[in-house]
Amino acid sequence: MADLPKHVDIHEEGPREGFQIEPGPIPAPDKLELIHALAECGLHHIQVCSFVNPRLVPGWADAEAVCEQLQTKPGVDYTALWFNENGLNRALAFADKLVLSGSISLAASNAFTQKNLNRSHAENLAAMRKQTEVHLKHNIAVTRVGVMAAFGCNYQGDISAEQVVATVADGMAIAAEHGCTIEKISLADTMGWATPIRIERGVAAVRERWPGIAIGLHLHDTRGLAVANAHAGLRLGVTQFDTTVGGLGGCPFAGQKGAAGNICTEELVLLCEEMGISTGVDLDRLIEVGRMAERIVGHMLPSELIRAGSLGAFRRQAA
Amino acid sequence: MADLPKHVDIHEEGPREGFQIEPGPIPAPDKLELIHALAECGLHHIQVCSFVNPRLVPGWADAEAVCEQLQTKPGVDYTALWFNENGLNRALAFADKLVLSGSISLAASNAFTQKNLNRSHAENLAAMRKQTEVHLKHNIAVTRVGVMAAFGCNYQGDISAEQVVATVADGMAIAAEHGCTIEKISLADTMGWATPIRIERGVAAVRERWPGIAIGLHLHDTRGLAVANAHAGLRLGVTQFDTTVGGLGGCPFAGQKGAAGNICTEELVLLCEEMGISTGVDLDRLIEVGRMAERIVGHMLPSELIRAGSLGAFRRQAA
Numbered sequence: 001m002a003d004l005p006k007h008v009d010i011h012e013e014g015p016r017e018g019f020q021i022e023p024g025p026i027p028a029p030d031k032l033e034l035i036h037a038l039a040e041c042g043l044h045h046i047q048v049c050s051f052v053n054p055r056l057v058p059g060w061a062d063a064e065a066v067c068e069q070l071q072t073k074p075g076v077d078y079t080a081l082w083f084n085e086n087g088l089n090r091a092l093a094f095a096d097k098l099v100l101s102g103s104i105s106l107a108a109s110n111a112f113t114q115k116n117l118n119r120s121h122a123e124n125l126a127a128m129r130k131q132t133e134v135h136l137k138h139n140i141a142v143t144r145v146g147v148m149a150a151f152g153c154n155y156q157g158d159i160s161a162e163q164v165v166a167t168v169a170d171g172m173a174i175a176a177e178h179g180c181t182i183e184k185i186s187l188a189d190t191m192g193w194a195t196p197i198r199i200e201r202g203v204a205a206v207r208e209r210w211p212g213i214a215i216g217l218h219l220h221d222t223r224g225l226a227v228a229n230a231h232a233g234l235r236l237g238v239t240q241f242d243t244t245v246g247g248l249g250g251c252p253f254a255g256q257k258g259a260a261g262n263i264c265t266e267e268l269v270l271l272c273e274e275m276g277i278s279t280g281v282d283l284d285r286l287i288e289v290g291r292m293a294e295r296i297v298g299h300m301l302p303s304e305l306i307r308a309g310s311l312g313a314f315r316r317q318a319a
Numbered sequence: 320m321a322d323l324p325k326h327v328d329i330h331e332e333g334p335r336e337g338f339q340i341e342p343g344p345i346p347a348p349d350k351l352e353l354i355h356a357l358a359e360c361g362l363h364h365i366q367v368c369s370f371v372n373p374r375l376v377p378g379w380a381d382a383e384a385v386c387e388q389l390q391t392k393p394g395v396d397y398t399a400l401w402f403n404e405n406g407l408n409r410a411l412a413f414a415d416k417l418v419l420s421g422s423i424s425l426a427a428s429n430a431f432t433q434k435n436l437n438r439s440h441a442e443n444l445a446a447m448r449k450q451t452e453v454h455l456k457h458n459i460a461v462t463r464v465g466v467m468a469a470f471g472c473n474y475q476g477d478i479s480a481e482q483v484v485a486t487v488a489d490g491m492a493i494a495a496e497h498g499c500t501i502e503k504i505s506l507a508d509t510m511g512w513a514t515p516i517r518i519e520r521g522v523a524a525v526r527e528r529w530p531g532i533a534i535g536l537h538l539h540d541t542r543g544l545a546v547a548n549a550h551a552g553l554r555l556g557v558t559q560f561d562t563t564v565g566g567l568g569g570c571p572f573a574g575q576k577g578a579a580g581n582i583c584t585e586e587l588v589l590l591c592e593e594m595g596i597s598t599g600v601d602l603d604r605l606i607e608v609g610r611m612a613e614r615i616v617g618h619m620l621p622s623e624l625i626r627a628g629s630l631g632a633f634r635r636q637a638a
Contacts (some may be wrong), residue, residue: 152630224586228590231551304542308578310542
């Protein structure tokens with residue numbers, strides 16, 4: 001058996017991923033109810049909103065309202081997403097509540113960059129240089145390189161581990177140019193192409209090249225393999241995962257209407273805790289929050305675990 | 320990376336598992352449509368019905384009607400389930416179409432045996448001795464030992480690998496007493512307690528004790544970990560899996576109403592084929608059959624893959 005980590009850090013992205021994709025509108029008090037409940041589960045990182053163009057993402061038109069009414073809990077990092085200086089400025093207005101750090105975000109698929117951002121990879125590198133300068137100007141440390149479509153792409157097909165390494169290297173070069181210290185490399189299975197063997201190859205290649213830097217996985221359950229992929233990551237020592245409670249979210253990319261969202265937080269917690277890896281999360285409480293998320297969005301979420309319940313209650317009955 | 324097998328044998332149980340749990344009634348022609356479509360996907364083993372008490376399992380009251388109208392395809396083994404001599408006699412009436420073989424079926428949890436069968440383990444061993452004699456009397460070879468609740472139990476809690484080995488040993492002793500050659504040991508995660516680490520421990524312990532006998536896994540996706548568990552099994556050389564198209568089925572046991580059914584056939588096929596393990600199954604065709612299964616039962620099934628589609632179509636577009 002592999003050397004599994006003793007602890008993993010879970011970054012809950014359910015509010016941000018979920019509410020951006022729901023047809024909605026979902027009232028800000030409902031969003032806040034979910035965020036506040038998540039904080040009571042023992043999660044230490046919660047991404048609460050996106051500061052993005054409200055015409056493009058109407059689900060987050062009320063990001064300011066949510067942040068204004070956000071009640072922060074000590075020990076929890078509340079984070080947000082933005083893509084440009086305007087978004088950063090909106091986030092900076094809540095610097096008292098949010099933990100702000102900068103990312104260099106690239107895609108391992110040139111076709112994805114072109115379709116999703118209407119830029120070539122070279123143009124995206126230029127944009128990331130500029131964004132890094134904007135972050136530094138605002139005293140926001142740039143600590144993360146993110147790679148989307150790291151395991152395959154609806155527009156480009158398979159993505160090799162070499163392509164992932166080359167993309168990370170492009171991001172690391174931008175960081176080096178600007179004197180930034182990268183603390184985390186995040187590999188995203190944006191469109192659900194990952195399999196355990198691709199996770200093994202991609203993570204191993206990145207770890208070999210940058211052995212001192214933490215690797216995070218952002219997994220989607222588009223084709224039902226997310227938990228198996230997470231397990232493959234755990235076996236290679238990955239200790240940071242982005243997840244969404246209940247499996248909130250979806251896949252806005254070509255041909256994937258109705259597809260599942262991110263890996264479910266509670267299923268990852270179950271996997272970890274049952275294998276002796278601590279998460280700090282109260283699973284039974286989190287399952288209740290998953291059920292709350294279903295009520296808020298008004299439809300079934302993909303999580304199987306919120307229907308079945310944890311093993312703890314059965315263990316207590318059986319004892 | 321582990322030595323993965325080159326090929327796995329998939330035993331499709333969607334018709335049997337699925338139609339027994341649906342409130343129904345589902346007309347026999349719909350059941351046959353599904354079975355016939357499954358046979359066109361390249362599956363070589365399809366469990367088509369249960370010969371059980373129609374008062375207890377009304378969904379299979381029409382087992383005879385289905386078998387009468389079943390059109391068999393050369394190269395496909397059509398199988399059925401029964402629990403007693405009456406059921407066996409009903410199956411024997413279709414010996415021209417069905418492949419009949421006998422099982423010694425036990426549970427690693429005494430509490431489960433008591434709740435599910437209203438027998439002690441010792442009484443169940445006696446019943447299995449009697450059933451083995453009945454099989455042999457009818458010239459049905461007894462080739463399989465099955466262990467339910469092999470990875471945990473709603474009534475008994477955790478189940479150790481030692482308990483699994485002891486239960487298999489009880490079954491092997493019955494086989495030996497009757498001169499039967501066991502070709503397969505099937506471990507069932509009946510109530511969705513398995514995790515990759517429990518699969519590793521259970522499979523490794525059984526393989527160490529009976530190195531020459533094939534091990535099969537019957538996995539349920541009750542808590543979303545079935546594909547990860549299958550992957551753990553593949554890494555240990557498991558080459559036989561019971562699955563259901565679309566994730567048909569459910570969990571009729573305590574406190575699990577609404578829980579997911581078996582591991583989805585198409586998600587296992589995706590996992591295998593994308594990792595270089597052949598299954599013989601045409602995945603795109605199988606996904607269409609999963610969608611057919613949803614139409615037949617009239618509600619959403621748990622499979623994510625039937626919503627997202629395979630990677631093949633995207634690869635062809637991207638090429």
